[in-house]
Amino acid sequence: xxxxxxxxxxxxxxxxxxxxxxxxxxxxxxxxxxxxxxxxxxxxxxxxxxxxxxxxxxxxxxxxxxxxxxxx
Ligand SMILES: [Zn+2]
Numbered sequence: 649x650x651x652x653x654x655x656x657x658x659x660x661x662x663x664x665x666x667x668x669x670x671x672x673x674x675x676x677x678x679x680x681x682x683x684x685x686x687x688x689x690x691x692x693x694x695x696x697x698x699x700x701x702x703x704x705x706x707x708x709x710x711x712x713x714x715x716x717x718x719x720x
Contacts, residue, residue, distance in 0.1 A: 669694040669696065670693070671691040671693065671694070671696060671698075671716065672691055672692045672693050673689040673690070673691060673692075673698065674689065674691075674692050675687050676688045676689060676690040676697075681701075683701055683703060684701050684702050684703035684704050684707075685701070685702045685704075686699065686700075686701050686702075686712070687699070687700050687701075687702060687709075691716075694718075694719060695719035696716040696717060696718050696719060697713075697716065697717040697719075698711065698713050698717065699711070699712040700712055700713075
């Protein structure tokens, strides 16, 4: 079979235990950039990490990391 016959890959992220956590994000550190406030968040429940950019003004925060980073 050729590549064209291959079934489409699922874009769903594989489930794991961290997904079950209702993350409670605490700001671990933050610094100001020209784009806005860059915040390093850490879940107080499971220790996953996330980085988000909170632009100036009323714009919503933009996640920088595509997925939360699970604890080691
Ligand atoms: Zn969590």
